[in-house]
Amino acid sequence: MKKIIHILLFLLVINLSSTAQQKQTFAIQDGNFLLNGNPVQIHSGEMHYSRIPQPYWRHRLKMMKAMGLNAVATYVFWNYHEIAPGVWDFKTGNKNLAEYIKTAQEEGLFVILRPGPYVCAEWEFGGYPWFLQNVPNMVIRGNNKEYLAATKAYFNELYKQVANLQITKGGPIIMVQGENEFGSYVSQRKDIPLEEHKKYSAAVFQQLKDVGFEVPFFTSDGSWLFEGGALPGALPTANGEDDVAKLKKVVDQFNNNQGPYMVAEFYPGWLDHWAEPFPTQKSEQTVRQTKKYLDNNVSFNYYMVHGGTNFGFTSGANYDKEHDIQPDMTSYDYDAPISEAGWATPKYNALRELLKTKETPNIPEQFPVITIPNISLSKVVDLEDLKSKIDPIIEDTPQTFEQLNQGDGYVWYSKKFTQPISGKLELNGLRDYAIVYLNGKKVAELNRYYKKYSCEIEVPFNATLDILVENMGRINYGSQINSNNKGIISPVIINGETITGNWEMYKFPMNREPDLTAYKNPGKANRPVLYQGAFDLKKTGDTFLDMRDFGKGIVFINGINIGRYWSVGPQQTLYVPGCWLKKGKNQITIFEQKNETIQKEVKTITTPILQDLKPEKG
Template sequence: MIHFFKNTFKIALLLSLSIVFSANAQQKHSFEIKDGQFLYDGKPTQIHSGEMHYARIPKEYWRHRLKMIKAMGLNTVATYVFWNYHNTAPGVWDFKTDNRNLAEYIKTAQEEGLFVILRPGPYACAEWEFGGYPWWLQKNKNLVIRANNQPFLDSCRVYINKLAEQVKGLQVSKGGPIIMTQVENEFGSYVDQRKDIALEEHKKYNAAIKKQLGEAGFEGPFFTSDGTWLFQGGATAGALPTANGEGNVENLKKAVDQYNGGKGPYMVAEFYPGWLDHWAEPFTRISAADIAKQTEVYLKNKINFNFYMVHGGTNFGFTSGANYNEEHDIQPDITSYDYDAPVSEAGWVTPKYTAIRELMRQYVQYPVLNVPAQIPVITIPAIQLSKTVDLFDLKKDIKPVTNSTPLSFEDLNQGHGYVLYSKRFTQPVQGKLQVKGLRDYATVYVNGKKVGELNRQENKYELDIQIPFNATLELLVENMGRINYGAEIVHNTKGIISPVIINGFEITGDWNMYKLPFDKVPDLTKYTPKNKEGKPTLYSGSFDLKQTGDVFLDMRGWGKGIVFVNGHNLGRYWKAGPQQTLYLPGCWLNKGKNEVVILEQQNDVLQKELKTTDKPILEELQ
């Protein structure tokens, strides 16, 4: 009986607290910039924020990761909104299914006691495919990306209005947690690179985006985000200029004062506790001591800040973008977006997290909560791969597109994945094959036998080739992610985008192109088992679980490809490294039967099983 009354009391207490919290959540508040400060309900407030992108975390884990942010001592979460993540096809919008339910993410942040900073772009960068732009924008020849161009601005307006329908009611004035909205993103760096466009035109574009946000119902305060030396191109009237990567407090204040009437508030909108990573390049680490030291500089000087990233998550599917430099025509980003962030890719506490948390406890006035328990991690006995299918056998169920020259992905109305380019030769030919317009990676076959690889990341666009009489040349071309930063963002078509040359002569006439978008896991049941060394192969298998938990697929020993588990595309793997594992969230596993399908493009080593491990391997270059 005593237990009955105790349980009844607990239930009543929880119910009453829930009602009180719900009422407070709907209470309208104010957030403004006044007298050089951020004011929440008229009281000076410091923003201690961490960036975390809902699209990079399984929805089932949102609350856990938000609790991690709160327990680190932060009071705000910032997130980009990726236009192409919600505008999934021309005229098709999705703000509801799975990870795309942005409104639910924002509400969950509020329930965990966090403010929200919204970064809607339309350009995001973020090492995300095409910086967040839908790939098909490039099909409109009158449209100029990221410019004061009416067709582009018209497209931006549609996106901004669609977004506003979902989230404008979650602004702080409406009882929600959104306290600030960003205008565009790092536009100053783009202006610096595109000196072929007049500064006045750039400023018109930036002002137009701010106007569209306001007309759609975003109330502000608005802010821009640039390096301190790039404010001239990125700052816009009516928006607070904030700095990225600025550790010198005096430089920060000087730059902001110049563009904000000689007063604050002062904010570092991107404070980097880690850094991004590319395939075939070393994984970047930044010490916990260095980050804690810089954090204390900001806290002592009452500088507002946003850790980019506090938790990175994963570039699932084909969402990772790419960079470039003078040495590499493209630098594709790895699947993991661990970022060496305070919260690891799988949501674990790191030494960096602990160091920052202890520091925050010394400086902030609000309570710093207990760290939530880590999500369980498991390993799975070696998964037997019971069936193998030659990828080329899928051609019989795909109607090819035929053209006298190879077509780009965009011309084929395909955004991601792979295209198989096939050409039959009626006369023998040998010499140097050149595909200078390769975007981005290709395995090359003559009569089904692999003869080499081409790789934009290595600037490898040619190889010696010998094609006999009545033979077929085939190139399996992979889009490894569109460039997301810099002036080259306007040149972002994929596939084969220039003539295929052999011995200086263009190869034309009856190119057949087979579209392999891999937007969903393929059904392999109707295909005859085959597995030949060097041929692109689909491996499949199943495994049973009594308990689920997070796990890492060990891809050491494999070549290059993608992995589906229970229909979820976990992203790319590549033996080049530094990433050698793929993160598989436990919430995507089933108690009972589970299915795995692997597309192995190189297939230089025939596989029989897939192994797992309980730790990520992110620092192992080939």
């Protein structure tokens, strides 16, 4: 059986590379995936263009090919491309989806497109643009005209980019997913009648067809959730199902008693949250399950084969009863076969031994890794100095990020008191992390993860209360996706009294590196500060910033936000791709929120630290 499969895979690859830009056929018929009428098995890996620097796309695709795969699957992240209402970007840098798909084809890989509109993916707001929450009457993932009008506009813009990249038009796209894990959402929102859920999923599926997609469709759900997630006319695939008999039984039940059979999310690792242990999976377990699929003619897609990085503010969050939010880490390493920095892991090598044929190419050379001499942080600027240059928005009550027309980053809330008050300060509507200052002195850290929403406070005459609030990523999974406002979303209460009148709000979206040229005032400990330094390089390469001496914040390298750090771990380093460094002068800017000690320098190391957990006390 294995020999036959390898022959079919070889024919599949030859067909793809020799007939690029020529129309082909890919069909789901008679219980098989058929390429130009011939049965094939899909051996795919999930890899997201947005989580890899564009200059590294080809290398990572070559890594997949050298592992023995014949397809790459990717979500499309709506909020990555609609950067403001009605403003679309499918061309800049990592946003060039069409280029990513073309590169995959050049490397001999088919493409499985997963456009959502909901994607989950441990991504900010599950892929939705934050500003949808400002549209009156809109209900995310609901059967309402405002939402469906937005999804239609998104699909129309997406299709313009990928229409000619379908296999029927000479491109590599062989399948398109309808919605995503909708059965899970149905199971969590039993307050909505199943009929209404079905109307929504049918409507969004029809939109995908109406814009012009003509390759086969599929759905992706847990095997026990097909009733809510399966769509007529789309192949049901089972996420994470390792029982082949169960897989075939449930697919047959929802697919006219026939295959083909596919696990669209086969997990070789798992996602990671701040302040929680880093999950791992032994190579032997992944190899054993892969062999089981091979032996039983089950197609699969490793989620993830290469996770990459949640650069900037792209990471999302989960929600559970123990923690009101579980923010996802910057690293999306996922314990995947290909590491965050693109390295072949022992898991990769073991799977390659199982999957490779005589035609499988060699593993591409790893990008060089360097250390940088300790980087001196020559400038330390108090964030309040930048605040003094911003015109505040003044309202009687604190406003949410969305009311302030801000998606990400931070908002500084400030309130002057003419009368004293003391007692418990309550921020029950904190979303998500706050540091509280009174007359410039730090009073407390409040934190949605640890459900710490209050502290004791004594406000004297003519005092100023400052609350710096961070959005740690909108929830991307589950019923709470429709409760995703950020900032302070309920009244501020002191000693049982609601504090109103003349709240000043200063916006710090941090969507670009702050310009510190005009600022000279040195920052102090226990104040939010911006550090800046420069360093010279004679050669470039990948490296890892060692953030163990810092508290909580973000880092810019040459103007690029490479992500969040937080001392609780388990991630203690930040990946710096060498393609974002340059020979000669480079610049680093660090926004440090906690700043318990003034830092003089930052170090780099050659290997990541992803399993060093140092949780804070609640």
